[in-house]
Amino acid sequence: MSEDQTNPTPPSHHATHGEIALAANAAAKAAAHTRRAFLFKLSLAMNAAVGAVLAVPLVGYLLGPAMKKPSETGAWIPLGKLSDFPVGETRLAEFRSPEARFNDGDTAKAACWVRRISEDKLQVFAINCAHLGCPVRWFAQSKLFLCPCHGGAYYEDGRRASGPPERGLFEYRTALVGDSLLIHSGDMPTFTTEAVNKPKPLIQIAPASSTDEAQAASLSTNGATSPMRSNEWPA
Amino acid sequence: MASLKDRARTAGSRLYDWVELRLGLIKPLTETATHPTPENSASWLYVFGSAATVLLVLQIVTGILLALAYSPSANEAWNSLAQLNHVIPLGWYLRALHGWGSDFMIAIVLLHMVQVFLFGSYKFPREMTWIVGVGLLLLTLGMAFTGQVMRFDQDAYWGLGIGASISSHVPIVGPYLVHMLLGGPIIGGATLARFFTLHVFVIPGILLGGVGLHVWMVLRHGVSDWPMPGRIVSRSTYQQQYHELTASTGIPFVPDAAWKDGVFAAALLLAVMACAFFFGPFGPGGMPDPTIIQTAPKPDFAFLWIYALLAFLPPSIETPVLLVAPVIGIAGLLVLPLFAGEGERHWSRRPVAVLLVSVIAVTLGIFTHLGTYTPWSPVMSAWTSAPIPARLLANRTPLQRQGALVLQDKQCRNCHAIAGSGGQRGPALDMIASRMTEDQIIRQVLQGGGNMPAYGNALSPSETKALMQFLMTLRSEDLPPAIDSSTKLTHPGESQTAHPTPTPKNP
Ligand code: FES
Numbered sequence: 001m002s003e004d005q006t007n008p009t010p011p012s013h014h015a016t017h018g019e020i021a022l023a024a025n026a027a028a029k030a031a032a033h034t035r036r037a038f039l040f041k042l043s044l045a046m047n048a049a050v051g052a053v054l055a056v057p058l059v060g061y062l063l064g065p066a067m068k069k070p071s072e073t074g075a076w077i078p079l080g081k082l083s084d085f086p087v088g089e090t091r092l093a094e095f096r097s098p099e100a101r102f103n104d105g106d107t108a109k110a111a112c113w114v115r116r117i118s119e120d121k122l123q124v125f126a127i128n129c130a131h132l133g134c135p136v137r138w139f140a141q142s143k144l145f146l147c148p149c150h151g152g153a154y155y156e157d158g159r160r161a162s163g164p165p166e167r168g169l170f171e172y173r174t175a176l177v178g179d180s181l182l183i184h185s186g187d188m189p190t191f192t193t194e195a196v197n198k199p200k201p202l203i204q205i206a207p208a209s210s211t212d213e214a215q216a217a218s219l220s221t222n223g224a225t226s227p228m229r230s231n232e233w234p235a
Numbered sequence: 236m237a238s239l240k241d242r243a244r245t246a247g248s249r250l251y252d253w254v255e256l257r258l259g260l261i262k263p264l265t266e267t268a269t270h271p272t273p274e275n276s277a278s279w280l281y282v283f284g285s286a287a288t289v290l291l292v293l294q295i296v297t298g299i300l301l302a303l304a305y306s307p308s309a310n311e312a313w314n315s316l317a318q319l320n321h322v323i324p325l326g327w328y329l330r331a332l333h334g335w336g337s338d339f340m341i342a343i344v345l346l347h348m349v350q351v352f353l354f355g356s357y358k359f360p361r362e363m364t365w366i367v368g369v370g371l372l373l374l375t376l377g378m379a380f381t382g383q384v385m386r387f388d389q390d391a392y393w394g395l396g397i398g399a400s401i402s403s404h405v406p407i408v409g410p411y412l413v414h415m416l417l418g419g420p421i422i423g424g425a426t427l428a429r430f431f432t433l434h435v436f437v438i439p440g441i442l443l444g445g446v447g448l449h450v451w452m453v454l455r456h457g458v459s460d461w462p463m464p465g466r467i468v469s470r471s472t473y474q475q476q477y478h479e480l481t482a483s484t485g486i487p488f489v490p491d492a493a494w495k496d497g498v499f500a501a502a503l504l505l506a507v508m509a510c511a512f513f514f515g516p517f518g519p520g521g522m523p524d525p526t527i528i529q530t531a532p533k534p535d536f537a538f539l540w541i542y543a544l545l546a547f548l549p550p551s552i553e554t555p556v557l558l559v560a561p562v563i564g565i566a567g568l569l570v571l572p573l574f575a576g577e578g579e580r581h582w583s584r585r586p587v588a589v590l591l592v593s594v595i596a597v598t599l600g601i602f603t604h605l606g607t608y609t610p611w612s613p614v615m616s617a618w619t620s621a622p623i624p625a626r627l628l629a630n631r632t633p634l635q636r637q638g639a640l641v642l643q644d645k646q647c648r649n650c651h652a653i654a655g656s657g658g659q660r661g662p663a664l665d666m667i668a669s670r671m672t673e674d675q676i677i678r679q680v681l682q683g684g685g686n687m688p689a690y691g692n693a694l695s696p697s698e699t700k701a702l703m704q705f706l707m708t709l710r711s712e713d714l715p716p717a718i719d720s721s722t723k724l725t726h727p728g729e730s731q732t733a734h735p736t737p738t739p740k741n742p
Contacts (some may be wrong), residue, residue: 065418065425066411073420094526103424105310106524107392110421127528132545133396135528137615142646143693148531149397150546151611151650151660153688161688163611166550187420188396190403193410 074098074186079114079124082179090115090138090156093124098185110185112172113138113145115156122181125158126170126189133190136169145169166191267454268493271485273477275461277492280354282499283347284453288446289500290340293507294378295439297333305385307431309424309523312387316519331511337379339507341537344375349592355580356459358468362572364452367445369568374442376537381434383535387427388519393532395422397545404554422525457481458488462580469577531612539606540599546611610659613649621648621656631708638705641698645690653709661687668710672717676706 060067075098085091093114100108113125113136125145127135134149144161145154152163159168170189175182187193255261304323306315319326348368351357357365380398384391395417402412418425460480486492517535521527534542548556582589614621623639631639642648642664650660657663667676677699683689694702710716 063415065414068414068420070410092526092528097421097423099420099423101419101424103308103310104421105308105313105424106522107309107421107423107426109524109526111526111528127525128396128400132400134393134532135525135530137528139646139649141618141644141693142690144646144688146613146615146649148612148615149393149542151613151686153613155688155692162683162686164546164548164550164553166553187410187413188399188417188422190396190400190413191409192403193399193413193420 070186074184076175076182076184078177079112079181079183082116082176082181085114085116085122085181087116087118090140092127092138095183095185099187110188111135112183113169114181115158120176122174122176123158124172124174124181124183126172128170128189129165130154130160130167130169130191131163131165133188268489269487270454270457271481272458272488272492273460273480274484274486276458277486277495278461279495279499280350281458281492282496283343283350285493285496286500286503287340287343287347288450289503290336290343290507291442291446293336293504294333294340297329297336298435298439300329301333302435307385307427309387309427312385312427313519313522316386316388320516320519327516328511330516331514332507333382334517335507335510335514337382338536339503339510341375341379343503344372348372349596353582353585353588353592354459354462355468355578355582355585355588356462357572357575358578358580359470359473359572359576360456361452361459362576364449364456365572366569367449367452369565371442371445371449373565374438374445377438378434378442379535379537381430381438383538384427384430385434386517386519387523389521389523389527389530390518390532390534392422392523392525393530394534395426397532397534401557405558458492462582464579464581464583466580467578468580529615531609531615533606533609536603540602543602543606543609546609612658613660614658615649617648617657618643618646621653624654627653627709632704634701635704635708638701638703641694641702642705645693645698645702650687664706664709666710666714668707668716669714670717672719673703673707674719675717677703 077095077098079093079095085093091114092111094109094111096108097104097110111127113127115123115125117123125136129136129147129149129152131147131150131152134147136145136147136152136154138145143156145156145158147153147163147165150164152165153161154165154169155161157168158171160166172183172185175184251261301319304315304319304326306312316330319330321327351365351368357368383394399413399416399422402416403409405412414420416426417423418429457477460477521530533539545553545557579585623643628636628639647664648657650658652659652663653665655663671679678684679687680702681689681691681694681699707716
C-alpha cells in the first residue's frame with residue numbers, strides 16, 4: 001500500500017527558508033486563496049444563472065400540458081344522425097375525442113349517453129360517473145344510470161339519485177345541424193375539468209359540413225343553460 | 236503438487252493486491268460486512284429489510300427483461316403484453332415474476348415497517364433512517380400504482396380516471412393537476428408515456444438512491460439491538476450503551492447474523508417463483524377501450540382498501556378526507572421519530588403503539604376484504620341472471636307472480652338479493668314483509684331515500700300494485716308481518732293484517 005503515496009509533494013516555492021520569506025509566502029498564499037475562493041463563488045453564481053436559464057424551458061416543457069388554455073381545448077363533433085336516436089330512448093353513442101393524438105390507440109375513443117326527450121330536445125351525458133369517473137350504464141327498465149365502481153345512481157335526466165356522487169351526470173353541450181347531432185367535447189369530464197371547457201363558436205363547424213351559411217346560422221343549441229357548474233377556469 | 240498449490244496461492248494473492256491497490260473497495264467492504272453487531276439482533280424478525288432489497292433487485296432484473304418486449308404506447312401496450320403472455324417464450328413467467336414480486340415487495344416493506352415501529356428501532360439515533368424509510372414505502376407504492384398503469388387494460392384506464400377525478404378536487408390547481416397527471420385533456424398515449432417514465436426512470440432512480448442512503452445509515456448506526464422493557468433510549472447515553480453492548484456481545488454480521496437473511500431471502504424468492512409459476516401473470520384484462528362499458532374496474536390488491544373507502548365516504552366529507560387525510564398520515568409518519576425519539580422501545584411498554592398498529596392493520600384488512608367483493612356495487616347482470624327461486628312463486632296468485640316479474644324487470648335484484656343471489660347494495664328482500672309494512676315499502680320504493688333511488692317515475696300504478704303484492708309474501712312463516720305500531724292507536728279495531736295480503740303457505 002506504500003506505492004500509492006504518490007501524491008506530488010507541494011513544491012517548495014522558495015529555496016531560501018528565511019522567516020521573512022515564509023511570512024511573505026503565507027501572505028501570498030492567503031491572498032491567492034481569497035482570490036480563488038472568490039472566483040469559486042463567482043463560478044457558483046454563474047452556474048446558478050446559467051442553470052436558471054436552462055431550467056426555465058425545461059420546466060416549461062414539463063408543465064406544457066397544464067399550460068394549455070382551456071379555450072384551445074375541445075371542438076364540436078358529430079355524434080350521428082338525429083334519426084339514430086329515437087324519441088323517448090337513451091342510447092350509447094361513440095365518438096373520437098377531438099383531443100386524440102396519433103398514438104392514443106383505443107383510448108382516443110369516447111362514449112356518451114344520448115337521451116332524446118322529444119323531437120328537438122336532447123340531453124347528452126358523459127359516461128364518466130360524476131363521482132370518480134367510472135363508466136355508468138343505462139338501465140331503461142328502471143330508468144337509472146348505475147355506476148359499477150362505488151354504486152352511484154342517477155335518474156334518466158342525469159340527476160343524482162343515490163350513492164357517493166356529489167352531483168348529477170356531466171352533460172355535453174349539444175347542437176343540431178340539419179339532421180346531425182353535435183356535441184362539444186374536450187377534456188375528459190371530471191369534477192373541475194368539465195366545467196372549464198368553453199365551447200367554440202358554433203360557426204366553426206359550418207365549413208366542415210356541406211351546409212350553407214343560412215343553415216349554420218339556424219343552428220339550434222341545447223343545454224346552453226345546462227345544469228353544469230359554472231366554475232370558471234381559475235385565473 | 237504442493238509447489239503448484241503454493242504458486243496458485245501466490246498468484247491469487249498477487250492478483251488480489253493488484254486489483255485492490257487500484258480499486259480500494261474490497262478491504263473496506265469486507266470490513267463492513269463483518270462488522271460486529273449485537274448478538275441479540277441476529278433474529279428472524281430482523282430479516283425483512285434485506286429481503287425487501289433482494290425483492291427490489293428481482294424487480295429491477297425482471298423489469299429490464301420485460302422492457303425488451305413492452306411497448307409504452309397506447310396503440311401497442313396491450314398487444315405487447317398479450318404477446319408476452321402468449322407468444323414470447325417464458326414471457327408469461329417474466330410478467331408473473333414481476334407482478335408477484337411487486338405484491339411481495341409491498342408486503343415485506345410493510346412488515347419491515349411494522350417490525351421497526353413495534354421494536355422502537357426508529358428512535359435515536361436512527362430517526363433519519365426511519366424518515367428515509369417512509370419515503371421508500373411511498374416510492375414502493377408509487378411503483379405499484381404506476382406499474383398497474385403499465386398493464387394498460389380497462390382497469391388501468393378507469394384507474395387513471397379515478398386518479399384524475401381525485402386530483403380534480405384539489406382546490407384552485409385541480410384542473411392543472413389533472414392535465415399534468417394525464418399529460419393532456421384525455422387519457423391516452425401521453426398518459427401512458429409519462430407513467431412509463433415515472434415507473435422506469437424517475438421512481439426507480441430515487442428508490443435506489445433512497446435505499447443507498449437507508450443502508451448507509453443502518454451501517455453507520457449499527458443494527459438496532461433487541462429492545463428490553465425498561466431499557467430507555469436517551470440521547471446522552473444510547474450510543475455509549477450500544478457500543479458497550481456490541482463490544483461485549485458483538486458477532487460478525489457476516490456470517491453469524493447474515494445467514495438468516497440469506498435463508499429468508501432464498502425462501503422468499505422461492506415463494507415468488509412458486510406464485511408466478513402456479514398462478515401466472517396478472518392480466519391484462521380487457522382492452523383499454525372506453526367505449527366498452529361492460530366493465531367493473533378494480534384496482535390492484537394493494538389499493539383495494541382505498542377503493543372500498545371511496546365507496547363508504549359520504550359525499551360531504553369525501554373531498555376533505557381524500558385530500559387532507561393522506562397529508563396528515565404521511566406527515567405523522569415522518570415526524571414520528573422527532574417526537575418519540577427517546578424513551579421505551581419495548582412493545583410491552585408502548586400500549587399506544589401496539590393499539591395503533593392493531594387498529595390500522597384490522598382496518599386495512601377489513602377494507603381490503605370488502606374491496607375484494609364490493610358489496611356496494613350493483614350486480615349489473617343480476618336482473619337477468621338470478622332467477623327468483625321457484626319455492627317463492629309456488630301457490631301465489633297471478634298478481635303476486637306478476638309482481639315477481641316486475642321485481643326482476645325493474646332491476647331490483649341488481650341491488651337486492653333474494654335467496655342469497657343478487658346485489659348487496661340494498662338489504663336482502665327475503666324477509667322484507669316482516670320488517671316493513673306495505674305503506675313503508677311503497678313509500679321507500681316510490682320516493683327512495685337512504686341509498687335507494689326513487690322509482691316513482693319508473694313504476695306505473697299497476698306495476699307498483701303487483702310488486703307490493705309479491706313483496707308482502709316475502710317473509711318467513713315463523714314471523715308475523717310487520718305492523719305499524721301506531722295503527723292500534725289511530726284506528727282501533729282495525730289491524731294491519733286487514734290488508735289484502737294473504738300469507739300463503741310455503742311448501
Ligand atoms: S365512480 Fe361512480 S360511484 Fe364512484
